[in-house]
Amino acid sequence: MSTLSEKIIKIDKLSKAYGAVKAVENISLSVDQGEIFGIIGPDGAGKTTLFRILTTLLLPDTGSATVAGLDVVRDYKKLRQIIGYMPGRFSLYQDLTVEENLEFFASVFGTSVRKNYDLIAPIYVQIEPFKTRRAGALSGGMKQKLALCCALIHKPEVLFLDEPGTGVDPVSRKEFWDMLRNLRAQGLTMLVSTPYMDEAELCNRVALVQKGEVMAIDTPQGITAAFRQPLFAVRSENMYQLIKDLRNFESASDCYAFGEYAHLKLHPNSASREVLENSIHTYLLSKKHSDIEVKPAVPTVEDCFIELMKN
Amino acid sequence: MRFSKTESNTGRFRAFVVKEFRHILRDRRTVLILFGMPVVQVLLFGFVLSNEIKNAAIAVLDPSKDVESIALTNKLVSSGYFRLEKNLASVEELEPAFRTGRIKMAVVFPANFAQKLQTGEGQLQLLGDASDPNTATTLINYANAIVADFQQEKNGVAPGRPLIRTETRMRYNPEQKAVFNFVPGVMTLILMLVSAMMTSITIAREKELGTMEILLVSPLKPIQIILGKTAPYLALTLLNATVIVLLGLLVFGMPMRGSVLLLAGECMLYMFVALSLGIFISTRAKDQMSAMFMSALGLLMPTMLLSGFIFPRESMPTALQVVGNVIPATWFNPIVKGIMIKGVGLEVLWKQTLILGGMALFFLALSMKNFKDRLE
Amino acid sequence: MKTVISTDRLTKTYGAFKAVDAITFEVHEGEIFGFLGANGAGKTTALKMLTGLILPTSGHASVAGYDVRKKPEEVKRRIGYMSQKFSLYEDLSVRENIRLFGGIYGLKMSEIRAKTAALLEKLQLVEEADKLVGSLPLGWKQKLSFSVALLHEPRIVFLDEPTSGVDPLTRRQFWELIYETAAAGVTLMVTTHYMDEAEYCNRVSIMVDGRIEALDTPRAMKTAFGAEDMDEVFRKLARGS
Numbered sequence: 012m013s014t015l016s017e018k019i020i021k022i023d024k025l026s027k028a029y030g031a032v033k034a035v036e037n038i039s040l041s042v043d044q045g046e047i048f049g050i051i052g053p054d055g056a057g058k059t060t061l062f063r064i065l066t067t068l069l070l071p072d073t074g075s076a077t078v079a080g081l082d083v084v085r086d087y088k089k090l091r092q093i094i095g096y097m098p099g100r101f102s103l104y105q106d107l108t109v110e111e112n113l114e115f116f117a118s119v120f121g122t123s124v125r126k127n128y129d130l131i132a133p134i135y136v137q138i139e140p141f142k143t144r145r146a147g148a149l150s151g152g153m154k155q156k157l158a159l160c161c162a163l164i165h166k167p168e169v170l171f172l173d174e175p176g177t178g179v180d181p182v183s184r185k186e187f188w189d190m191l192r193n194l195r196a197q198g199l200t201m202l203v204s205t206p207y208m209d210e211a212e213l214c215n216r217v218a219l220v221q222k223g224e225v226m227a228i229d230t231p232q233g234i235t236a237a238f239r240q241p242l243f244a245v246r247s248e249n250m251y252q253l254i255k256d257l258r259n260f261e262s263a264s265d266c267y268a269f270g271e272y273a274h275l276k277l278h279p280n281s282a283s284r285e286v287l288e289n290s291i292h293t294y295l296l297s298k299k300h301s302d303i304e305v306k307p308a309v310p311t312v313e314d315c316f317i318e319l320m321k322n
Numbered sequence: 323m324r325f326s327k328t329e330s331n332t333g334r335f336r337a338f339v340v341k342e343f344r345h346i347l348r349d350r351r352t353v354l355i356l357f358g359m360p361v362v363q364v365l366l367f368g369f370v371l372s373n374e375i376k377n378a379a380i381a382v383l384d385p386s387k388d389v390e391s392i393a394l395t396n397k398l399v400s401s402g403y404f405r406l407e408k409n410l411a412s413v414e415e416l417e418p419a420f421r422t423g424r425i426k427m428a429v430v431f432p433a434n435f436a437q438k439l440q441t442g443e444g445q446l447q448l449l450g451d452a453s454d455p456n457t458a459t460t461l462i463n464y465a466n467a468i469v470a471d472f473q474q475e476k477n478g479v480a481p482g483r484p485l486i487r488t489e490t491r492m493r494y495n496p497e498q499k500a501v502f503n504f505v506p507g508v509m510t511l512i513l514m515l516v517s518a519m520m521t522s523i524t525i526a527r528e529k530e531l532g533t534m535e536i537l538l539v540s541p542l543k544p545i546q547i548i549l550g551k552t553a554p555y556l557a558l559t560l561l562n563a564t565v566i567v568l569l570g571l572l573v574f575g576m577p578m579r580g581s582v583l584l585l586a587g588e589c590m591l592y593m594f595v596a597l598s599l600g601i602f603i604s605t606r607a608k609d610q611m612s613a614m615f616m617s618a619l620g621l622l623m624p625t626m627l628l629s630g631f632i633f634p635r636e637s638m639p640t641a642l643q644v645v646g647n648v649i650p651a652t653w654f655n656p657i658v659k660g661i662m663i664k665g666v667g668l669e670v671l672w673k674q675t676l677i678l679g680g681m682a683l684f685f686l687a688l689s690m691k692n693f694k695d696r697l698e
Numbered sequence: 699m700k701t702v703i704s705t706d707r708l709t710k711t712y713g714a715f716k717a718v719d720a721i722t723f724e725v726h727e728g729e730i731f732g733f734l735g736a737n738g739a740g741k742t743t744a745l746k747m748l749t750g751l752i753l754p755t756s757g758h759a760s761v762a763g764y765d766v767r768k769k770p771e772e773v774k775r776r777i778g779y780m781s782q783k784f785s786l787y788e789d790l791s792v793r794e795n796i797r798l799f800g801g802i803y804g805l806k807m808s809e810i811r812a813k814t815a816a817l818l819e820k821l822q823l824v825e826e827a828d829k830l831v832g833s834l835p836l837g838w839k840q841k842l843s844f845s846v847a848l849l850h851e852p853r854i855v856f857l858d859e860p861t862s863g864v865d866p867l868t869r870r871q872f873w874e875l876i877y878e879t880a881a882a883g884v885t886l887m888v889t890t891h892y893m894d895e896a897e898y899c900n901r902v903s904i905m906v907d908g909r910i911e912a913l914d915t916p917r918a919m920k921t922a923f924g925a926e927d928m929d930e931v932f933r934k935l936a937r938g939s
Contacts, residue, residue, distance in 0.1 A: 054836050054863035066539050068697040087696075088541070096539045102532035106348045107341065118337030119540045151737040161536075177863075180736035181893055181929055182936040206863055207892070209929075221865065250898070251877030267870040270897040270927060271916055313866050320867050 017044045019169055019200045020065065025074035027060050034060040036223035037074070042202060042216075047195050049214030050204040051312065057223035058204035059099060062173045065202070066096045079168050095167030099174045101158040105147030109138055109157055112146050113164060120165035130197070131160045134190050152183025159190065170194070172203045176210065188213045208313035219316055226319040231312055238310035238318060240264060241280055241287060244272035247300040256298045260291065267317065274308055276318075334542065338550025345524065346554060355520065360512045360562045364569045367504040378426045378461055379407035381419045390436035394446075394472050398429065403464050416449065426451050427461045439476070459634075505570035506658035507631035510592070510651035512566060514625050516559045517593045519617035521552055521600030526613035529604075535697065544695045552597050559596075563589045570662070579665025585658065588671075591678050592654040596621075598685035599650075605692035625651040653677045700727040702854055702885045703748065707757035710743050717743040719908035720757060725887060725901075727853075730880050732896045732916075733889045734928075735905030736936050741889050742858070744905070748887075749856055750774050762853050775803075778847035781858035785843030788832030792823055795831055796846060803850035817845050837868030844875055848884070855879065857888045861895065873898050893929040902928070904935050911935050 020042035027035040035057040042048040050058050063069040065076055067087035076083045081090045103112050113135075117124045128135075138156050141149065146157060155175060162170060172191075176184040188210065191201060203214065211217045212231045219226045219234065227234055247253045250268060257266040257275050265276040280287065288305045295303050308314075346352050380398070384391050398404050407425050410416060419425050430447035438444050448465050450458030528534040528551075537547055567585070570576035578585075599621060607613035626632060628642055629651035635643055646652050653674040660666045668675060703725035710718040718740045725731045735741045746752045748761055750770030759766045762776035786795045793814060800810035818824045821841055831839060840860060847855055857876070861869045873895070880886055880900075888899065896902050896916060903913040912919055912935055916928055925931045 053865035053868070056865075063535075063697060066535075068535060068538060070696065070698065091539055092541045094539065096536060098532050098535045100532045102536050104341070104345070104533060105531070106345055111341070111344065115337055115341045116536070116540075118334055119537065119542055121331075121334060121541065178737070178891075180739075180891065180936070181932050182736060185933060208866055209894070251874070251881050254874065254877075267867075268873055268898055270894045316865070317867050317870075320865060 018042065019044045020048075020076070020078050020202065022061075022065070022076045023074055025061070025064060025076055026072050027057075027064060027069065028072055033057075033223045035064065035071070038218075038220075038223075038225050039074075040218050040225060040228055042200060045195065045198050045200055046215040047191060047201045047203060047213070049211055049217035050202065050220055051206075051208060051211045051217050051316070052204075052220035053206050055222070056220040058220065059173055060223075061220075062096075062098075062171050062202070062204060066094060066171050067091060093168045095162040095165065095170040097158050097162040097170070097172045097175060099177060101154045103146040103154060103158055103161065106145060108143050108145055109149070110142040112157060113160055116161040117164045122165050124164065127164055127166050130166055130194075131163050133193060134163075135160050150183075151179040152186070155179050155183060155187055156190075159187070163194070168200065170199055170201045172201060174204050174206065176205055176207055184210070208311070208316055211312040217312070219312070219319060221316075221320055227315070234312055234315050235310045238315050239279070241277040241284075242308045242310050242314065243275045243277070243288065243291060244269065244304075244306050244308035245275050245291060245295070246272050246302070246304040247295060248302045249300065252298075253295070253300060256295065256300070257291075260294055265317070265321070269308075269314075272304075272308070274314060276314075331546070334546060335550055335553075338546070339553050342524070342551060342554040346558070352520070356516060356558055356562070359515070360508070360566055361569065363508050363512060364505060364566055365573070367508055368569075368574050376403060377405045378403060379424055380404045380427045380429060380461075381408040381410050381416070381425045382406060382429045382431070383410040383413065383416065384429075384431045384435075385433045386431050386435035388434070388436040390439050391431045394431075394435075394469070395429070397472055398465060398468055401464070401468050403461070403468075420449075420451055427458070427465065429465065502570075502574075502576055502663055503659070504631075505566065505574060505576055506655055506662065507629075509563060509566045509589075509658055510629060510631060510654050511622065511625055512562055513559055513589065513593055514596050514599075514621055514651060516562055517555055517596030518600035518603065518621050519614070521555050521597055522603035522607060522613040522617050523610050524555075525551055525601065525604035526607045526610045529607075530609040538695055538697070544693050545690070548601055548690075548693060552601065555600075556593060556597060559593045560586075560589065563593075567662075576662060577665075578662055580661035580667060584667060585661045588654070588657045588661070588675065588678075591675065591682060592650060592657075594682045595650045595678055595685060598682060598689050602685055602689035602692060605689055605694070624649050628652070629655055631655060650678060650681055653681075701725070702727050702763075703731075703759070703761050703887070705748075705757065705759040708744070708747060708754050708759045709756045710740075710747060710752065711755045716908045718747065718754075721905070721908075721910045722757075723903060723910060723913055725854075725885055727885055728880055728883045729901065730876060730886045730888065730899045732899030732902030733887055733905070734893075734896055734902055734932065735889075739905040740908040741905055745856055745858060745887075745889070749777060749779055775850075776853050778850070778852035778855035779858075780843050780847040780855065780860055782840075782860065782862045786831045786839065786846065789830060791828045791830055792818070792834070792842060793827045795842070796849065799846045800849055805850060813849060817849075821845060837864045837871070840864060840868075840872060841875060844872070848879065852884070854885045854887065857886060859889055859891060861890065861892065869895075893927065893932055896928040896932075904932060906936055 018041040022038055022040050025035055025038045026033070038061060050061065052058055060069065064071050065078060065083055067083050067090055070084060078090055079093055083090060104115070107115065113124055134156050138153050141153065146154060149157065175187060179187070191203065195201065214231065216228065216230050217234065218228045245253065245257060250273065254266055254268060254273050257263055257273060260275070262277045262280055263275060264278045266273055275291065277287065284307055291305045292303055346356065382395050384395065395406070399406050408419060410419065416428055419428065428449040430449065432438060432445050435444065446469060448462045450462045528537065571578055600617065603613055603616045603620070607616055624645070628646040629649050630646070631651065635646055638646065657671050657674050660671050701724045706722055707720040708718060709716065709720050721744060733741055733745070747754050747766060748759055750766050750773045753767060761773045764772040766773050787798070790798065796814045796817060797810055800813065805813070818827050823838065823842065826834065831842070834842070844857070844860060861872050876886055890896065899916065901913065901915050902919065903910045905911065914922065919931050920927065923931045923934050925934060
């Protein structure tokens with residue numbers, strides 16, 4: 012659907028090293044107008060460095076990037092007028108109240124809370140009861156919401172959210188993603204980074220990154236569709252023994268814990284699902300496992316990430 | 323939603339200053355350093371020092387025992403600064419008296435003091451206890467002042483020829499009150515502390531908390547960030563300077579012989595230097611802790627030790643004197659003393675003022691050059 | 699089954715605020731016990747009481763057979779602790795860290811030497827033994843720090859968000875270390891923000907506002923709440939409060 016002109020973020024062969032550590036290594040990707048694009052990867056994958064280059068805080072060693080048609084190096088001053096940035100640690104003034112933080116950031120961008128209230132209203136009403144409380148005394152979830160309000164107060168064209176879910180409990184994380192979806196409905200483009208693989212499914216497209224490199228870029232569905240080997244979810248009484256035994260199963264290519272189950276990945280195999288299930292079951296019985304359950308598993312982004320890491 | 327440029331800029335500036343004042347007033351430690359410390363320091367230095375020089379034990383060796391020598395001795399003792407511990411009979415008794423540490427100063431009259439005074443050949447030896455040079459200098463200066471007073475009384479209103487020649491010469495501070503040296507000294511220190519240290523810490527704090535990232539990504543210009551952060555401290559420092567001067571005037575009876583306006587101007591100049599230093603440190607320090615260490619070691623210690631505030635520069639090795647020359651306080655200290663005590667103006671203090679001005683420009687340029695509008 | 703941790707109406711209040719509100723539960727030997735809860739639900743405070751770092755306001759807790767109020771030193775000797783915030787000294791080498799913590803827990807030099815060799819071998823860190831811990835990747839640091847917490851052979855190990863921020867593969871390798879440890883009879887009490895990890899535990903408790911609102915096996919909990927996964931259980935519980 013999207014034509015080239017609709018690419019709001021374009022990253023071309025971007026690299027950045029700190030001494031011998033390659034924080035960002037030859038990353039190229041583009042983000043469409045109005046999508047939530049996820050940068051998914053663990054700590055040390057280069058997410059924060061990439062964000063800082065895109066928000067004009069760091070200079071790349073090589074490569075180039077544009078946001079809304081503006082070069083992140085050359086046009087950085089103009090760019091700063093139109094982007095919103097929520098750094099990893101929420102970066103609020105702990106000794107200022109909720110209200111004061113918001114007012115301050117509004118005035119920094121030369122606007123006022125009143126002028127842009129409609130955009131933040133659905134988020135702000137949730138923390139408004141605490142508006143006279145100091146930011147330092149807020150819970151993680153509330154800090155996150157306040158930081159989002161502060162990053163939105165000047166109606167940015169693109170919003171950069173660096174690990175917004177870190178240090179926040181699952182309930183608040185869920186609520187936060189609901190808010191991002193609402194913002195998207197209003198046309199805002201968002202680049203979000205996260206170490207939580209399950210959050211990938213909440214993005215329109217994702218890039219899986221590891222050690223500064225992009226391993227895959229696609230829609231979450233596209234990512235999981237690329238996983239072609241047979242995958243089974245297996246359960247038994249003793250998880251530790253189960254994983255050890257499954258790894259020794261004849262056609263096993265990999266096995267690891269996955270929630271309540273162990274995910275067993277087999278080498279490409281022409282046998283039918285039932286045949287495979289039965290042979291796994293029989294094998295486990297021979298290893299004296301009890302309470303066995305074997306079922307086909309739908310690969311998740313996390314399965315794919317593990318797969319990509321191993322390649 | 324576009325504001326006119328000036329309107330939005332003043333709005334930003336005001337918001338920044340308001341926020342900065344909130345930070346300051348909400349942190350008890352900052353408030354204490356800003357408002358408690360200057361008062362405590364001035365009072366502490368002032369009173370400790372005036373206690374030390376009240377009722378100092380002295381010995382008198384007076385072979386004359388005539389009207390004049392007794393009158394002078396009485397004048398010394400009745401000043402309240404000295405207490406006659408011992409009358410010595412001979413020069414030999416001087417050393418034991420010092421060695422036992424019972425006296426801090428000895429006054430040695432010549433024979434026939436009154437007669438010599440008539441002919442203008444009055445001589446007086448003032449001996450200090452060199453093991454405590456600061457006190458000794460102070461006491462001798464006191465004694466000199468009293469002797470000078472004594473001469474003036476002898477001469478009447480007309481300024482006459484000197485009747486008594488003492489071994490120590492008078493310096494510019496005719497009343498020789500040590501507290502007069504300390505009030506300007508404390509001022510150099512406090513202004514440096516508040517302007518440089520507090521500014522560097524407050525900027526480093528934003529880096530530490532990550533809020534600097536947001537400020538940098540915003541359309542704010544570096545100069546706006548710097549001005550917003552320093553303006554409140556400039557105001558507070560000025561307030562501090564006023565409090566210190568008032569304490570000096572009202573509590574310690576310091577004179578204000580020169581122009582108050584000039585003093586205010588010079589204070590601003592010095593604060594400007596200190597603020598630029600603080601900004602420079604903050605460009606180098608990545609967190610509050612390192613900012614604190616850098617300002618404490620790089621600014622406060624030299625200001626205290628090398629500027630002549632506590633230790634006289636004259637008695638320092640040349641190397642330390644050279645180092646002392648690059649410390650702003652070295653030049654600011656004589657300015658304050660000159661204006662308040664000697665009542666001189668720019669005609670005398672132009673050199674120090676120029677040097678301070680040069681420093682201000684240099685450090686401001688340096689810190690502006692080093693203040694990055696990126697994270698590296 | 700032997701009980702190694704038991705609490706009876708354990709409470710900690712700060713002024714009028716009840717950080718931990720009369721929690722009562724037991725943990726069995728060799729169990730992997732998940733200790734879940736939102737930020738500020740009281741997990742950390744409860745852990746601090748169990749590890750003898752702070753005194754309870756009221757109620758009792760016994761860890762490894764000792765009362766945390768009366769015999770905190772005995773408790774500390776028998777537990778291991780690893781947290782994401784502090785684990786090892788970054789400016790000491792791998793070997794120096796092992797030696798230091800061995801020394802802290804009163805191991806003999808000969809024991810420390812033997813354990814160091816075994817540990818380096820097991821974690822495949824032989825070549826990195828003399829590198830500074832700060833230079834290791836996060837995943838290795840976490841595995842090392844867990845192994846160091848086990849050095850004095852504690853009966854119970856407390857793990858406070860041990861896998862925060864690492865990649866999914868390393869996270870699983872870490873959990874295999876946990877399984878292995880539990881199989882050897884050591885009890886593990888784990889806090890985590892990854893809800894899928896909650897399912898790796900034998901039993902989990904979920905704290906809401908200082909109270910334990912649910913305590914069961916992940917499977918039973920999912921059934922009870924009619925939930926697909928622990929994430930949903932957690933959301934239903936916390937939102938209901």
